[in-house]
Amino acid sequence: MSVVFSKENLKLARKIQSLTGENVMLCYQCKKCTLGCPSAYTMKMKPHELMRAIQLGLEEEISWSGTLWICLSCETCNTRCPQDINILRVIDGFREMSKDMNYYNPQPFIPALHRIFMALVERFGKIYELGLALAINLRMLTPFKDIDMAYPMLSRGKLKLLPHKSRGAKELQQVMARIRKIEKG
Amino acid sequence: MRYAYFPGCSLSSSGIEFNLSFQCVSRALGIDLVEVRDWVCCGASSAHATSHLLSIALPVLNLSHAENDGFDRLIAPCLACMSRFKAANVELEHDPELREKIHEVFDYKYQGKVKVYHPLEVFLEMGLERIREKIRKKLKGLKVVCYYGCVLTRPPKVAQFDNVENPQSMDSIIRTLGAEAIDWSYKTECCGVSMTLTRSDIVLKLSNDILREAKEAGADAIVVCCPLCQANLDGRQRQIEEIYKTRYELPILYITQLMGLAFGAYPKEVGIQKLITSPREALGLIGLM
Missing domain, CATH: 1.20.1050.140 (Glutathione S-transferase Yfyf (Class Pi); Chain A, domain 2)
Known part of the structure; x- marks a missing residue:
């Protein structure tokens, strides 16, 4: 693919910088991030390629690659980057921005999981593991996925059938409502 | 305190x-x-x-x-x-x-x-001497690898604890308890747990790498300090064995379980019965089960 480079291309990098404070233009493609990344083997666009794609403003290609969502947030890239770029923060910024982008995402279930996770936390103040697993399994149309794991966990009391509500749930709901208000502007 | x-x-x-x-x-x-x-x-x-x-x-x-x-x-x-x-x-x-x-x-x-x-930070701050004082039963004869997971030491600016690529805190506690801590290179590799519900294929591969390396290093058990690593390596071990056509039977123990046992607690008090992969054989080596 050839990219004609102009000032226009810089917009994405600047947008990321204003959102996250991270300057991706510092990246000089040493590939330390990719070499240490545990999920790079299954990424179409590796972490160092993602950095270059942001420098070149290739918003749509980034979304199509699914890399944003395959990142496991293990912080290895951040730790090893010689330019001290917080790559996970860049990815998180992009994930946040992608809510308002209408590009194709090949990994739709991962952001769906985060949404369900936060919805359950908002409801109960804590995570409800069984509910989370059931909800995402239904969403992925694989209702019985990992069912073999459920019995050993249930029988040892490591998985609760019913959710448990935290006494702090109400305060948490207020906080989340305020954040939504602030973020809307 | x-x-x-x-x-x-x-x-x-x-x-x-x-x-x-x-x-x-x-x-x-x-x-x-x-x-x-x-x-x-x-x-x-x-x-x-x-x-x-x-x-x-x-x-x-x-x-x-x-x-x-x-x-x-x-x-x-x-x-x-x-x-x-x-x-x-x-x-x-x-x-x-x-x-x-x-x-x-x-x-x-x-x-x-x-x-x-x-x-772990609190234990080390109190000092290994304090831990040594409490030991009633040395865990002599047990060989383990310590698995620290992703974010105990990463990124160093945030974690501000231990050596980032080659942490030693758990190893030093394990040695104090009298067990052998084998050196290995997968201490801080990611087990993939954040994707456990959505991309189980990634999780199975990464966890298999960790289990295989631990077995090859000659460990009787993996010692962990995070409930997510534990749930993954223990809970998914049967699936991993089936997919990769192998047999590990590696118990995944919390560092605090081994400390408790060394301090003289009953296995039940430290929740040994809650583990999915039975530690019977590993703990049998030190005469605890």
Whole structure:
């Protein structure tokens, strides 16, 4: 693919910088991030390629690659980057921005999981593991996925059938409502 | 010493034995734990993927409760919680704009006075000598590898603990207990747990790599310090054995379970019966089962 480079291309990098404070233009493609990344083997666009794609403003290609969502947030890239770029923060910024982008995402279930996770936390103040697993399994149309794991966990009391509500749930709901208000502007 | 205790969601469900064993060890060492009042989920790996402000606000909500109740030290045994709490403190310290936004969200103005600890940090601060004093039964004959997981030491700016690529804290405790800590190169590799429900294929591969390396290193068990690593390596071990057509039968023990056993606790007191892969053989080596 050839990219004609102009000032226009810089917009994405600047947008990321204003959102996250991270300057991706510092990246000089040493590939330390990719070499240490545990999920790079299954990424179409590796972490160092993602950095270059942001420098070149290739918003749509980034979304199509699914890399944003395959990142496991293990912080290895951040730790090893010689330019001290917080790559996970860049990815998180992009994930946040992608809510308002209408590009194709090949990994739709991962952001769906985060949404369900936060919805359950908002409801109960804590995570409800069984509910989370059931909800995402239904969403992925694989209702019985990992069912073999459920019995050993249930029988040892490591998985609760019913959710448990935290006494702090109400305060948490207020906080989340305020954040939504602030973020809307 | 008195600490605010943040068990987090995992320690009341899949990581229940971490809770049992940590409390047992704390009693023995004189660590006084007071559960954070009305605590809520830290947001783990989902909050920061949806909203940065939210990912800071959830830890702050809990930290404010601790600060308000007069605590200046908080222990979070789950690495996901610990990492989110430490990140919130560090970011608030260095980013006045974020501080302002957070103050807008809360009525109580969090001052950033609560220092966050993982149990390992507290143990090492007390000193190996203190641990040695409490030992009633040396774990001689047991060979383990210590698996630290992603974020105990990463990124160093946030974690501010131990050697980032080759941590030693658990190894030193294991040696103090009399067991052998084998050196291996997978100490801080990621097990992939944040994708456990959505991309299990990644999780199975990464966890298989860890189990295989541990077996090849000659370990009888893997010792961990995070409920998510444990749930993954223990809970998915049968699936991994089936897919990769192999047999590991490696028990995944919490460091606090081994400490408790060495301090003379009964296996039940430290939740040994809660483990899915039976540690009978490994603990049999040291005459405990």
